[in-house]
Amino acid sequence: MSTEKLRLKVLEVVQETGDAHSIVFEKPSGVSYKPGQFLTLRLPHVDGPVARCYSLSSSPHTDDHLKVTVKRVVDGRGSNWVCDEVLAGHEIDVLAPSGTFTPKSLDTDLLLLAGGSGITPVMSIIKSSLAKGTGRMLLVYANRDEASVIFHKELREMVAEHPYRLVVLHWLETVQGLPSKKPLQEIVRPWGHAEAFICGPAPFMDCAADALKELGISRDRIHIERFTSLAGDPWTEVETAAPEPGGKTVDLVVELDGEMHELDWPADQKLLDFLLDKGLDAPYSCREGACSACGVKLLEGEVTMDNNSVLEEEDLEEGWRLACQSRPTTDVVKVSYE
Numbered sequence: 633m634s635t636e637k638l639r640l641k642v643l644e645v646v647q648e649t650g651d652a653h654s655i656v657f658e659k660p661s662g663v664s665y666k667p668g669q670f671l672t673l674r675l676p677h678v679d680g681p682v683a684r685c686y687s688l689s690s691s692p693h694t695d696d697h698l699k700v701t702v703k704r705v706v707d708g709r710g711s712n713w714v715c716d717e718v719l720a721g722h723e724i725d726v727l728a729p730s731g732t733f734t735p736k737s738l739d740t741d742l743l744l745l746a747g748g749s750g751i752t753p754v755m756s757i758i759k760s761s762l763a764k765g766t767g768r769m770l771l772v773y774a775n776r777d778e779a780s781v782i783f784h785k786e787l788r789e790m791v792a793e794h795p796y797r798l799v800v801l802h803w804l805e806t807v808q809g810l811p812s813k814k815p816l817q818e819i820v821r822p823w824g825h826a827e828a829f830i831c832g833p834a835p836f837m838d839c840a841a842d843a844l845k846e847l848g849i850s851r852d853r854i855h856i857e858r859f860t861s862l863a864g865d866p867w868t869e870v871e872t873a874a875p876e877p878g879g880k881t882v883d884l885v886v887e888l889d890g891e892m893h894e895l896d897w898p899a900d901q902k903l904l905d906f907l908l909d910k911g912l913d914a915p916y917s918c919r920e921g922a923c924s925a926c927g928v929k930l931l932e933g934e935v936t937m938d939n940n941s942v943l944e945e946e947d948l949e950e951g952w953r954l955a956c957q958s959r960p961t962t963d964v965v966k967v968s969y970e
């Protein structure tokens with residue numbers, strides 16, 4: 633589960649491009665993950681350690697090891713340390729894999745729109761689908777220029793091996809200019825039936841999501857992963873305010889790991905804190921509303937969230953909420969982690 637703290641040994645560092653490095657970790661037995669999920673790394677910094685999420689570019693179906701791929705951010709505290717300092721043999725503290733940017737089935741057709749380092753979770757999904765699924769995939773991959781294309785060779789080899797299942801279209805700013813909505817729509821139009829996954833810089837994701845929505849692809853088939861930096865440190869014990877004795881409680885029904893739990897939920901306590909206090913193995917990573925690892929679907933009632941840096945208006949309309957930030961505002965609340 634995502635709460636587990638691990639110390640991983642670095643087996644290899646691979647320079648993928650001028651400003652992107654992959655870190656290959658030894659995979660401890662018992663650690664499992666889904667294609668598209670991420671690790672949270674604890675990285676040293678002069679002002680104190682920073683926690684940074686990095687998507688796994690390895691596939692649970694084809695790779696023995698865990699691999700993350702990190703692209704430098706100008707003046708970034710974590711990414712530059714990873715690219716400059718990490719060597720084989722080092723050990724790094726991480727939180728076990730988590731995240732919801734993962735296909736429900738590898739047998740469905742997938743429309744994959746990636747920009748820059750946004751290829752990382754997409755790579756895991758492609759490798760997994762080719763190895764274990766039957767779906768066809770179109771990848772549109774946007775980069776500044778040819779030299780900045782991460783996994784160029786690997787992608788070419790996969791297309792050569794699976795020409796009927798994988799199509800890769802490169803969009804280079806130096807050749808085609810910045811990605812824009814109309815040309816993107818022309819490219820993806822035949823893929824309107826597919827499940828869409830979008831990851832990359834914010835302007836690219838906004839453009840891609842708009843393009844798909846305008847084509848009539850419903851929001852519940854568009855999955856978006858936003859690459860933000862965490863502000864807090866998930867390794868320090870989180871101070872969870874104890875509920876006020878004798879305070880108001882509401883009726884909570886939670887579906888988790890195939891089981892239903894009926895509980896009295898103190899109205900002043902956040903949902904995740906409450907479930908963990910009750911000994912339930914609810915998923916989480918950042919606990920600050922920035923990663924969506926704790927996402928739940930609201931089936932009945934309503935909650936209010938202290939902070940939300942990841943869910944979009946459409947996600948909220950579909951009922952998604954962040955358990956780490958949610959307090960009840962109705963007398964009955966029903967949520968599902970399924």
Ligand SMILES: Cc1cc2nc3c(=O)[nH]c(=O)nc-3n(C[C@H](O)[C@H](O)[C@H](O)COP(=O)(O)OP(=O)(O)OC[C@H]3O[C@@H](n4cnc5c(N)ncnc54)[C@H](O)[C@@H]3O)c2cc1C
Pocket residue numbers: 670682684685686687688701702703704705706707708709710711712731749752753857858859860861862922923
């Ligand atoms: C689910 C998820 C998956 C991700 N997967 C990947 C991935 O696969 N690959 C990848 O490369 N990235 C990924 N990211 C992004 C990654 O976690 C970091 O956000 C990214 O590497 C930048 O971190 P940084 O520490 O280098 O930059 P930061 O230090 O966070 O800096 C970001 C920006 O803020 C400025 N800044 C510098 N110092 C400060 C300061 N003291 N206060 C405020 N701002 C400052 C910097 O100039 C920079 O422009 C992912 C993020 C998430 C949430």
Ligand code: FES
Pocket residue numbers: 915916917918919920921922923924925926927954955956957
């Ligand atoms: S645990 Fe990251 S948003 Fe809730």
